[in-house]
Amino acid sequence: MIKVKAIVFGGTDFIGSHAVEQLCLKGHEVTAVVRQSSDTSFLDSLGVRVVKVDFSKAESIGRIIKGHQIVYNCTADANLSTEVNLEAPVELKLTKKIFKEAALNGAERFIQLSSIVVYDFKTNKPINESYCIRPEYPIQELLLKREDVVQEMGKETAMETIILRPASAIGSRDKNSFFSRLFKNHIDNKYPILKNGQTKVSLVDTRDIGRAMEWLGNYKLFTKKHNLFLLKGFDTIWGSLKAAIDEARGTVANVHDLSRIVEENKQLSYALNTFNTNRIWNDEKMRNLGFKIKYSQTESVEHAVRDLIKRNVI
Template sequence: MGKKIVVTGGTGFIGSRLVHKLAESGHEVNALVRTSSDLTSLKGCLDKINLVYGDVTNASSLKGVFDGVDEVYHCAGITYMGGKKNPLLQKINVDGTRHVLEASRLAGVRRVVHVSSITAVGISGPNRKFDEESPWNFDTIDLEYARTKYVAEQIVAEEVRKGLDCVIVVPAFVFGAGDINFNAGRIIKDVYNRKMPFYPLGGICVVDVEIVAETLIAAMNQGRKGERYIVGGDNVSFKELAQTIMKVTGVHQLSLPLPIWAAHFITYLLKFSKERNRISKLFNMSMFTVASKFLYFDSSKAERELGMRYEPYEKSIKRTFEWYREHRMLV
């Protein structure tokens, strides 16, 4: 008999790729969605899964959702760099996690895999890679997203102490086909449209969404209770990333290094400029501050314990770009 699985955040980028993979497994797959959810990303597998209605921010709407469920993948979350959505970040990333984990424990769910973020691990600096044991230091930047993802991991630890079997998976900066909301994909689109005349001085750890989805399933099957696993790949500077995207897309633009003090000045000037639409939307100070840091990570624990595979990041950039081009989403 197959397992009963629930995926929260199943319409999101990572969640939808996971749902597509699980839909082929022969198990009963239930995607938790809101009545207002856009189901575009689940096209192609809707006939193989069940839609379950509820909202992670509303504990009472989850009543009965986890009854008789074997496995829960908690992918629901909001990624936002800036100050405008702080209450929403708290409601979804913190309160939502508490509601899902508590309801899972009370329903007797066998195991939960919680999707975290590298901002819950920390800022490595240019010459080292952080791992699962590194001390969290993102509080040196005023970034509510990082705080909420860090607090969500504390909630996981609390629930594990209460008896819930939960594993944490920490994806790096995720590219891939299906990124309809332009999370990491925004960089590809903006380089392609010559909207990136500057690049920040930091660096990032890059991974493909298919590797993340595969590793989430591996974490469910063979991860250790209460452990966290960083799922990343190549560590690259934003300069290298921009150059690789130019190579893949065939579009070249003079792109200059921009230190953080100059970014403050240019951001101020752009407020008054008619040309501001010609500059990437990634150009907000919260995002630029993070991109000026080095978020380099060591994924060897996931490779060792979960069999996570590696591929060069250029392949992921190419796959993402081709998918966007095929779907005419680069305009």
């Protein structure tokens, strides 16, 4: 395997930290670019080069990128729990700035971390990259706009562009993902359930997302200049995920049936829709290129629960 010089923007974030970690484990030369106020203790423990930067200054971004072959953009501000600004500066303006400076400074490949949050709830069937999305929530519109920024700027440059939409993630260093919120519900003895926990869902270990990002950066030859990939680790049901948390904690939590809430809400929130609609992803496109998932549901949940307990995130 050829070693590359990779630069990761957003290296202290939940997924970004795993991208940095997996790049390091593969022996690549890694620079992590973070905000000036970021806690870099984990990155420091990896021994990577950490650069704190004022993201408002394009020239400083360009100087840092120069000499790196692969650019990873894992920056994000908006999430399901925030009020979404459809012109969000991090998701749009900063992405444009990083991409432009990457192109100007000789980067060969740009990898944008996106999310399956972009997908609507119009179908219960497995979804692949060709699915025509009809946004229902502002967060979906924003994430699609960010992807469009990357695709459009990619058409204007010689850089290969890759967008990765990973399934909902389970893993260490979790601050506010769906899993940490479910874990808190479990601790409170109120695990949320709809349809007896039989609704299907695809999930993925954050270590596998990091592995996938490293693999995409090092993959030799794509047939297209612009590429979009889905990624999942395993298919499960919400009831099975509860059983895995029960096992990992050594405690069987009571369930909180959300049926009445659903009946009273014609306009379901994003969170309720995830419990009410099958969310299965078809990621054969990436697997057919040779990428292999490593972590099972049991391994993912045990790893995440141990980390949450260790950090006392309850």
